[in-house]
Amino acid sequence: MTVLRDDLLGQPSETPTPQTYPELRSALLARYDGLPAQLKIVAQFLIDKPNDAALMTIAALSEATGVQPSAFIRFSKAVGFKGFSEIQTILRDNLSNRQVSYAERVTRSSQSASLAPLERFTQSAIDSLSTLVESTPPANIDAGVKLLRNARQIHVVGHRRSWPVASYFAYMMAGFGAATHLFSPTGPMAEADASIVRPGDVMVAVSFPRYSEETARIVEQTAAMNVPVIAITNSRVAPIARQAQIVFEADQDEAAGFRSLASAIVLAQVIAVSYGEAIAAEASR
Amino acid sequence: MTVLRDDLLGQPSETPTPQTYPELRSALLARYDGLPAQLKIVAQFLIDKPNDAALMTIAALSEATGVQPSAFIRFSKAVGFKGFSEIQTILRDNLSNRQVSYAERVTRSSQSASLAPLERFTQSAIDSLSTLVESTPPANIDAGVKLLRNARQIHVVGHRRSWPVASYFAYMMAGFGAATHLFSPTGPMAEADASIVRPGDVMVAVSFPRYSEETARIVEQTAAMNVPVIAITNSRVAPIARQAQIVFEADQDEAAGFRSLASAIVLAQVIAVSYGEAIAAEASR
DNA sequence: TGCAAAGCAGAATATTTATTTCGTTTTGAC
DNA sequence: GTCAAAACGAAATAAATATTCTGCTTTGCA
Numbered sequence: 001m002t003v004l005r006d007d008l009l010g011q012p013s014e015t016p017t018p019q020t021y022p023e024l025r026s027a028l029l030a031r032y033d034g035l036p037a038q039l040k041i042v043a044q045f046l047i048d049k050p051n052d053a054a055l056m057t058i059a060a061l062s063e064a065t066g067v068q069p070s071a072f073i074r075f076s077k078a079v080g081f082k083g084f085s086e087i088q089t090i091l092r093d094n095l096s097n098r099q100v101s102y103a104e105r106v107t108r109s110s111q112s113a114s115l116a117p118l119e120r121f122t123q124s125a126i127d128s129l130s131t132l133v134e135s136t137p138p139a140n141i142d143a144g145v146k147l148l149r150n151a152r153q154i155h156v157v158g159h160r161r162s163w164p165v166a167s168y169f170a171y172m173m174a175g176f177g178a179a180t181h182l183f184s185p186t187g188p189m190a191e192a193d194a195s196i197v198r199p200g201d202v203m204v205a206v207s208f209p210r211y212s213e214e215t216a217r218i219v220e221q222t223a224a225m226n227v228p229v230i231a232i233t234n235s236r237v238a239p240i241a242r243q244a245q246i247v248f249e250a251d252q253d254e255a256a257g258f259r260s261l262a263s264a265i266v267l268a269q270v271i272a273v274s275y276g277e278a279i280a281a282e283a284s285r
Numbered sequence: 286m287t288v289l290r291d292d293l294l295g296q297p298s299e300t301p302t303p304q305t306y307p308e309l310r311s312a313l314l315a316r317y318d319g320l321p322a323q324l325k326i327v328a329q330f331l332i333d334k335p336n337d338a339a340l341m342t343i344a345a346l347s348e349a350t351g352v353q354p355s356a357f358i359r360f361s362k363a364v365g366f367k368g369f370s371e372i373q374t375i376l377r378d379n380l381s382n383r384q385v386s387y388a389e390r391v392t393r394s395s396q397s398a399s400l401a402p403l404e405r406f407t408q409s410a411i412d413s414l415s416t417l418v419e420s421t422p423p424a425n426i427d428a429g430v431k432l433l434r435n436a437r438q439i440h441v442v443g444h445r446r447s448w449p450v451a452s453y454f455a456y457m458m459a460g461f462g463a464a465t466h467l468f469s470p471t472g473p474m475a476e477a478d479a480s481i482v483r484p485g486d487v488m489v490a491v492s493f494p495r496y497s498e499e500t501a502r503i504v505e506q507t508a509a510m511n512v513p514v515i516a517i518t519n520s521r522v523a524p525i526a527r528q529a530q531i532v533f534e535a536d537q538d539e540a541a542g543f544r545s546l547a548s549a550i551v552l553a554q555v556i557a558v559s560y561g562e563a564i565a566a567e568a569s570r
Numbered sequence: 571t572g573c574a575a576a577g578c579a580g581a582a583t584a585t586t587t588a589t590t591t592c593g594t595t596t597t598g599a600c
Numbered sequence: 601g602t603c604a605a606a607a608c609g610a611a612a613t614a615a616a617t618a619t620t621c622t623g624c625t626t627t628g629c630a
Contacts (some may be wrong), residue, residue: 009318045428047316052382054340055339055340055377055380055381066322092340095340095380096336096337096340116423116559117426117559117562118417118421118423118426118555119418121551121555121558122414122415122417122551122553125410125547125551126411126414126415126416129407129410129411129414129547130407130411132403132407132408133403133404136403138401138403141402141403151301158455161453161456163449163452163453163456164448164449164450164452164453164456164550165449167448167449167452167470168446168448168449168546171445171446171448171449183504185452235329235332235333236314236332236333237314237317237325237328237329237332237333249333250455251333252353258554258555258558260545260550260551261453261550261554262410262414262548262550262551263547265449265545265546265550266406266407266410266545266547269406269545269546270403270406270407271541272401273402273406273543274402277402
């Protein structure tokens, strides 16, 4: 009986199997010289084009590299994995630049209810802040600032969970000398208030699930007057986003049923400070 | 024989089937309102998290959204595709030439002279959140929760920049059924209000530089009545920290003269949710 | 040059994943 | 309320993709 050669390649006592892309990359670089010819080609492709490899099937990779599919499996086992799919999981996690894949997080977060709230919410907030940077085009901020600078008056509305964001934004804008009006947080007065909006004004609306109907109504009324609306919300298809000229997304990674306002607060700050810097630059000219 | 209903949804005469992600996105936004409930959920996920959807299988998407796999196929045909795979191809093409990652963006723009406010404040917020985890002992949270649970009534005060934090905390506590009273944000009424504080109550005070004198005065008055004070502030030696039983530090990494409220907001959330979990655990016992 | 060990290609198989089918439930018009 | 059309969920099926298996080829050493 011959020894099962291939199985020997992944000695369990070796370096621990990489779990993240940086680990994988250095593991490949370290072992590259000792690999046989075909596997060198595989390693090189994974090092050079990890993002392409993340999205391709083994068949496609085989065609792109001229290496047979089975070689990819041999390669994976040689580096300590059970199969090529495990490598691809790492590549994909890296591509979506998250610590772990989305699917894993969904299942994991349901298990780790025991993790302390402090860690849970902090991590969740950090994740959503990272997303904020990626999903906010600078042009959007510029366009928002331009609208705000040309406004006769700036109205700000936000209820319930969105109230802290709205009031913070209004506070900062007022601090920069902008003519700012903040809608009262609650009560039947809100609707009547909308009558003070005039053409030439700008409306800044903050709304997160569960979306306040009052906010939606005020936005609808102002949009009907051709008053431009800047929306700070969690989704392009949120109620207020439809009527908005400019939509800022602050998606809120949900942790244990509670979403963090951190990204929304930071977003409000960024918009306000950008406004402040713009008028300061103008003043010094 | 009944008509094959589903097949009718993708009329060939309609708008041409999208080929690129921007086209797909606007097509989805345009058709969103007319879609049935489950398909709306699918559309929203594709609009909000296209990069996640690009890497997930239909089964994973199904779990993440709570929508059955077959609905994804129905959706794809309704929008004019042959199957979901075609949509995913578009998403993947888009992902492979997407903008640079967050980390690259920060490092790159920190080299250039003018670091955009978005990157500045986000990085600053992330830093202070990391600090928050390290500097907040779990025992502190437990002690705070215990005080809150024994309170006859919970008063919350915070002015100016601290107002969003105070109002958010009060909002969440009220949501958990706590008897909560939030001091009005401004005006000469504030001082008079302090008279409604009674022994057996708890005061939660939020104060950051420049420290509001009104907040300090209210805290002083309530502390004199032997009403315990929980302080959310930036330093152990902040004015309100001296009289507080429990001090939570949310140190605010300063970026260009503007401090982020992110860590304070998350801290408020953590305290409130810990309270909520505590009373939920008690109720189920 | 001979021989064993390792590497390899291609086909067969197993597994995962997408799609279809069909009975049930919901929705909306009358 | 009643009925028909549409939407939905669950399971069955089809398609794709990954992995294993086999025999052949190359490599390296004596």
